[in-house]
Amino acid sequence: MRYAKRGPLRFTSHRDFARAFERALRRAAVPVAFSQGFTPHPKISYASAAPTGVASEAEYLEVGLQAVVDPEQLRVALDAALSPGLDVLDVVVATGGSLAERIEASYWRIELPGVEHAVAQRAVSAFVAADEVQVERMTKQGRRTFDARGAVTRIDVLPPVQTPSGAAEPSCAILELVVRQVTPSVRPDDVLSGLRVVAALEPPVSPRVIRLAQGVLTAQGAIVDPLDADRDGAAIGER
Numbered sequence: 001m002r003y004a005k006r007g008p009l010r011f012t013s014h015r016d017f018a019r020a021f022e023r024a025l026r027r028a029a030v031p032v033a034f035s036q037g038f039t040p041h042p043k044i045s046y047a048s049a050a051p052t053g054v055a056s057e058a059e060y061l062e063v064g065l066q067a068v069v070d071p072e073q074l075r076v077a078l079d080a081a082l083s084p085g086l087d088v089l090d091v092v093v094a095t096g097g098s099l100a101e102r103i104e105a106s107y108w109r110i111e112l113p114g115v116e117h118a119v120a121q122r123a124v125s126a127f128v129a130a131d132e133v134q135v136e137r138m139t140k141q142g143r144r145t146f147d148a149r150g151a152v153t154r155i156d157v158l159p160p161v162q163t164p165s166g167a168a169e170p171s172c173a174i175l176e177l178v179v180r181q182v183t184p185s186v187r188p189d190d191v192l193s194g195l196r197v198v199a200a201l202e203p204p205v206s207p208r209v210i211r212l213a214q215g216v217l218t219a220q221g222a223i224v225d226p227l228d229a230d231r232d233g234a235a236i237g238e239r
Helices: 007-011 014-027 071-081 117-129 188-199 228-238
Strands: 002-005 044-047 055-063 086-090 105-113 134-139 142-147 152-157 172-180 208-217
Touching: 007 055, 014 044, 014 071, 014 086, 071 086, 105 188, 117 152, 117 172, 117 188, 134 188, 172 188
Parallel strands: 055 208
Antiparallel strands: 002 055, 002 086, 044 055, 105 172, 105 208, 134 142, 152 172
């Protein structure tokens, strides 16, 4: 299934969402399958969760069930059981294969209030021109240094937005980028760190980040919804 994290709920951590989702499954009386052993756990698998504080329209998970249910009825029941801002958008029946293996890249939008379009464009041009951009981040294994450039397949600065009167809106550069899944993962804040390294770009206020899509990366640079394979498989089965 695909779900979204919107508004203030973007500050929900992955662990907090997992607890909320398990409560929603109980409220909706979903026949969840459990693992075997002394401490059974619901069979739920999360794929590439967005960092805390980042909004997303494209979060994915898998749930094992003990019985067949109608996907749309399940979506409606779970969406009603979750808080507004944690929204279940799409549910399909899995037709085989790993969901995680279908997520090769993410498509992000980064809003930079207080940053002029021309300033952002110069920074992006320097980033794209670099062979590699080394950044640092604290990970579970300690502080790591890695290349933030190699995972970025595309990064653009959107044209300045005009108001209805034709005047330019207050400075807010908007970046859109596609980032491949690599190890260690490269996140939007790593790319911003890279822009600081190559061009000393320092947004005066915190950026606003949203994940718009994730899935299979095509040769043309497009991202295909990972649930499409299940829809296609279901359609073939029906024929």
